[in-house]
Amino acid sequence: MTVKQQAYYVPAQSAWPIIGAIGLFLIAFGAGSFISQLKQGGGSGGYILLLGIAVILFMLVGWFRNVIHESMSGLYSEQMDRSFRQGMSWFIISEIMFFGAFFGALFYVRMFAVPWLGGASNNLMTHEVLWPGFQAIWPLTLTPDGTTTEAMGWAGLPLINTILLLTSSFTLHFAHTSLEAGKRSALTAWLGATIVLGLLFLSGQVLEYIYAYRDMGLTLDAGIYGNTFFMLTGFHGLHVTLGAVFLIVLFMRIQKGHFTPEHHFAFQAGSWYWHFVDVVWLCLFVFVYIL
Template identity: 45%
Template sequence: MSGQNESPYYFVPHPSRHPISAAVGLLVMLGSLAAWINEHELAPIGVVVGLLWLLYTLWHWFGDAIAESEGGMYGKNVDKSYRWSMSWFIFSEVMFFGAFFGALFYAREIALHQLGSLDYKLIWPDFSAVWPNNGPAALVSTFKSMQPWPVPTINTALLLSSGATLTVSHHALREDHRKKAIIWLAATLVLGVCFLFLQGFEYFHAYNELNLTLASGVYGSTFFLLTGFHGFHVFLGGTMLAVVLVRMIRGHFTAEHHFAFEGAAWYWHFVDVVWLGLYIVVYWL
């Protein structure tokens, strides 16, 4: 927020059409997605229409919020509410990934050992409680697990480097070195795009050379669930940083007031930390 005023009161915006418009877009998109799963012919068109409508609404909604910020309508209390809102949002994301890590822990440390215990030897005498495996009775086709080298390790280096470049950009902005901040933020975006490109290559390699798919038992399910949702969050965080970069180029931030940058940076660092957990638990253990 570059135009923050010193008012102790909250800014109350005028009634807006954006919430109901976004709800309509979500309803059309998710309803069409459900129809797509049930193989309705026109459902893919509905998904695209709903998504485009939602993106159109968010474009104007965020544009209004940016205009209010640049117009000096946001005071200290609004700034504080944004900080708390972003903090709780990231906390909800922590719980989101916590559930997925919990599912992986249960499958590996509890369910797998139960199936390999003496109680189940009469049913599946050849089953070995070794992770990963094809499941009892080998119901899943043979596959190879994903190894940490080279792509996951390179991606780890990319994300850690992006966290460092983002921090440099933030310090440059706080020191009012705008050009330096823009350059390092752009470098952060480039590293994020490289990460997503390599993850796409990793998935291609998994499907075509390792026979590792979503149908590869609980290992395949948890692998693609965790890494796929993390990739989506990298894309989302990159989108936030891209918007911040455009705003920074337009001169929207000052050294004192730039919470849009800070909020996006918090989210990006959270994504980095989640990847470190994934890298250790999914690829190494």
């Protein structure tokens, strides 16, 4: 049996990676400067952060345009398609590790640090020296400096957001099956519904943050509970934002007639990513809001 040889497309040298690296540096430097300048007032950290974000967006638009043009020109073989699938798979695995670190920090605090401070496991001296009168309960609504905050409940906006995001997974699945069946109108409708649900989720999270800061006293510096709450929900919100941008780009490509039932990995990649952020939110809703 003869094996059909396929050419592996090697793109020309590109400036996009170095442009992306510059953008990431500006974001990291700007974010660090912005946070350190918050209490001082003023400073250029915020402008550097915005510049970094603008550079990254410029890089993404240009790089995606090149990749789309190469794909539509028929330059990619089956081997190249497998490379894209492997790359997206490893990217999602790295994202699992990313959120695993934050969930691990949350579990460590709840299962070990809080009981130790409360005198469990023969740590009575630790309790008396570090924080006399500490009560080992979660969530911690009292900080060491005496600041009192409130815990965010699971009912209300968090529950509505959960329903919205889980529903968006179903609508995206229906969009995918419509694409595989060649039903372009249904594909457009289901994908549009998914984007709307994602934007509603982000709007709900913004309202939740406003309520937390203004009415509950729950802020990023409100002790370990505030830290873990905003780090987990904030990073997840960032991923939902990126996923929504991904889906909007796919929606625009569909309007231009891109993708066929046989060749649509870009759509699959967006679908994988969106289902991933939905699963992360489900875990987050259970361990951060309910338990």
